[in-house]
Amino acid sequence: MIDDLREQVHAAARRARVAANELALATRERKDAALHEMAAALRTRCAEVLEANAKDLEAGRAAGLNQGLLDRLALTEARVGGVAAGLETVAGLADPVGEVLRGSILPNGLELRQVRVPMGVVGMVYEARPNVTVDAAGLALKSGNAALLRGSSTAEHSNTALVAILRDALEAAGLPADAVQLLPCHDRASVTHLITARGLVDLVIPRGGAGLINAVVQQATVPAIETGVGNVHVYVDASADLDMAERIVLNSKIRRPSVCNAAESLLVHAAVADEFVPRITQALLARDVVVHGDERFARDQRVVAATDEDWGTEYLSLDIAARVVDSLDEAVEHIAAHGSGHTEAIVTSDLNAARRFTTRVDAAAVVVNASTGFTDGGEFGMGAEIGISTQKLHARGPMGLAELTSTKWVVWGEGQVRPTS
Structure with a gap:
């Protein structure tokens, strides 16, 4: 046979x-x-x-x-x-x-x-x-x-x-x-x-x-x-326009969660965490996304406490891992440890931060101030x-x-x- x-x-x-x-x-x-x-x-x-x-x-x-x-x-x-x-x-x-x-x-x-x-x-x-x-x-x-x-x-x-x-x-x-x-x-x-x-x-x-x-x-x-395999991150920098950041995170996660360019992890700079963490948590939960968060995110009792396994998971579902980081360097280090080399995004209004991120992050696509959903042959003009x-x-x-x-x-x-x- x-x-x-x-x-x-x-x-x-x-x-x-x-x-x-x-x-x-x-x-x-x-x-x-x-x-x-x-x-x-x-x-x-x-x-x-x-x-x-x-x-x-x-x-x-x-x-x-x-x-x-x-x-x-x-x-x-x-x-x-x-x-x-x-x-x-x-x-x-x-x-x-x-x-x-x-x-x-x-x-x-x-x-x-x-x-x-x-x-x-x-x-x-x-x-x-x-x-x-x-x-x-x-x-x-x-x-x-x-x-x-x-x-x-x-x-x-x-x-x-x-x-x-x-x-x-x-x-x-x-x-x-x-x-x-x-x-x-x-x-x-x-x-x-x-x-x-x-x-x-x-x-x-x-x-x-x-x-x-x-x-x-x-x-x-x-x-x-x-x-x-797409363990894709969105990093919200200290200088990010938070309205823009919310739009990008939501689109990256929920536009079509089963595809490899969907965001699976969210990193938020500590400088904007007090304002942005409750805001994005509420927005994600309102759209039936399960948030697997660190201690800063888990202050909201509706958030599931993240495990070490969550940081490396490609969910392909309405789930996202979320963490607060103290610096851009810490975000880059987290991505290096857990990313899959597919697509990584930064939301920032700081040109220097954008340049450091795009230079240091090792991935097939690095996106500045746009949804990770654009990493796609059709969107890139390949048909x-x-x-x-x-x-x-x-x-x-x-x-x-x-x-x-x-x-x-x-x-x-x-x-x-x-x-x-």
């Missing part, structure tokens, strides 16, 4: 390689036409997607999935329209393939150019996020890659419907349907076969909880990009994102088209040879 599953995954990878070779030669016009075809098909067949998604939601509720996971899993007509619009935005972006990053002519006349090229076959391993199915397929297509998608069983019906629609649209646009394939999701061994398929798969990107990401990064023999990288090599932060490419050196000569030594 295991050998059969391995062959099934490897056969899909071989088909993807054939498709990737064709995509590498496809013009921008053909790829963009396919993206528009995919977007139109999603809108036309939205009812199919919602019917399939309803089955996944029913099964998820029966299995006791928490509200955060159910929110990630849920599709609506507006959300389907949103991912379709994302495909159209990607179609409007410049094609990264063939972009010349640098070039020169050597003294011997050789012409050098470093150009972007597709990765080839990209594997995605992700949890209950059916929108990732569309985002990954669209970004892979535009960047000339074939996508092998290994979603979770919790989104099986949704992903199956989405991939069927996308494959039909690719064929209608004259591109290979095997540029997008869905791998079996009921046996974890399919993940193992994907992430160890050296020579068949060029890159693997895990997207989900810490357990999934760590398992893929640690076990993969295929190159892997570590994506974002969509394949994930948010929290590592430092190759890609960091929201990953769009450029991050799905590699480079090659193209060298043009006229018979030049190196002299013998």
Whole structure:
């Protein structure tokens, strides 16, 4: 049975390689036409997607999935329209393939150019996020890659419907349907076969909880990009405009608590704590957020006393850890000890404090006087994102088209040879 599953995954990878070779030669016009075809098909067949998604939601509720996971899993007509619009935005972006990053002519006349090229076959391993199915397929297509998608069983019906629609649209646009394939999701061994398929798969990107990401990064023999567990902080500095701070904290936390750019921790400078702690506590509690606070926050009996575990928790729910700090340095030290390298924000009117914070905090995105919710490929103008990288090599932060490419050196000569030594 295991050998059969391995062959099934490897056969899909071989088909993807054939498709990737064709995509590498496809013009921008053909790829963009396919993206528009995919977007139109999603809108036309939205009812199919919602019917399939309803089955996944029913099964998820029966299995006791928490509200955060159910929110990630849920599709609506507006959300389907949103991912379709994302495909159209990607179609409007410049094609990264063939972009010349640098070039020169050597003294011997050789012409050098470093150009972007597709990765080839990209594997995605992700949890209950059916929108990732569309985002990954669209970004892979535009960047000339074939996508092998290994979603979770919790989104099986949704992903199956989405991939069927996308494959039909690719064929209608004259591109290979095997540029997008869905791998079996009921046996974890399919993940193992994907992430160890050296020579068949060029890159693997895990997207989900810490357990999934760590398992893929640690076990993969295929190159892997570590994506974002988000223990995200908002630090309210001594000079902060407190009206602004309240808006930013609330938006960062409650706009969509189940996503990785949602704030999970709040740090407040002691100089404004007497005024701001009761104010923000009341505002959070009024919106059903459970506050896990230190002794200063816990003076309000409705606040849950924070434990050491709270400082490092990615809740993905209406919960937030909250603490008073005596200085910006203490806030930075707290973030260094407990942050995940995703997104960190400061609210301040002190330019020097902002510069110190942005310089010292080690994260993929550092935000000054704005919501952490802006760390997103769509908000950054990428149309969509394949994930948010929290590592430092190759890609960091929201990953769009450029991050799905590699480079090659193209060298043009006229018979030049190196002299013998």
